[in-house]
Amino acid sequence: MCQSKLFDMYDMFVKVDDDVLYDPDHLSDVISRMDIAEHAMLGFLLLDNSNVVWPNGPIYAYSASVLRWLCSNETALNRTRGTHEDVRFGHALALNPQVQYYNADDVFNPVYHLQYRSSRMFVQFMQYGTCKNVED
Numbered sequence: 001m002c003q004s005k006l007f008d009m010y011d012m013f014v015k016v017d018d019d020v021l022y023d024p025d026h027l028s029d030v031i032s033r034m035d036i037a038e039h040a041m042l043g044f045l046l047l048d049n050s051n052v053v054w055p056n057g058p059i060y061a062y063s064a065s066v067l068r069w070l071c072s073n074e075t076a077l078n079r080t081r082g083t084h085e086d087v088r089f090g091h092a093l094a095l096n097p098q099v100q101y102y103n104a105d106d107v108f109n110p111v112y113h114l115q116y117r118s119s120r121m122f123v124q125f126m127q128y129g130t131c132k133n134v135e136d
Contacts, residue, residue, distance in 0.1 A: 002071035007064040012040075014061040015085075022059060031061065037100035038065045041093060043086075044104045053101050054090020060104070069096055 006013070012031055016022065031042070040063040043055025070076050070092060079092035093099050 001067060002077070007068040007071065011064050012036075012061050013064070013067060014059065016059045020058045027061075034102070036063060036102070037098075039063060039069065039096060039098040040100050040102060041066060042102040042104055045101055048087070048090075052091050052094045054087050054093075056086060060086065060089075066093065066096070066099060069098075 001007075001013075014027065036042075041053075041055065041060070042062070043060030044058070045053050046056050047053055070080070073095065076092040076095045079095070080088045082088055
């Protein structure tokens with residue numbers, strides 16, 4: 001994404017797990033109506049024991065300026081490599097004091113995350129959070 005300079009083509013980027021159901025039109029509408037800071041991070045946010053905020057995996061979004069900053073900061077970019085990309089992404093963003101965090105619980109409609117069970121397979125989608133709509 002850094003080499004293709006996608007941050008010059010789009011305002012926001014959304015990362016969604018392949019086992020998540022959501023309404024992309026609603027997501028686009030909600031994001032377009034938000035008063036989002038230039039350096040914005042949206043997600044189901046968690047705080048780890050080192051006081052770093054990170055997006056909890058199934059879905060998160062970030063502004064083009066966050067990606068542009070990340071691509072220009074080798075130290076931060078190195079923090080994103082490896083497993084648990086959501087946690088690593090949060091630790092990389094911790095290096096940027098300008099990032100504004102928005103908890104998805106406050107803006108997204110319910111997101112449904114696929115749940116699995118073992119022993120002959122039981123599959124269901126469960127609501128990943130109780131969310132409210134953003135008012136105009």
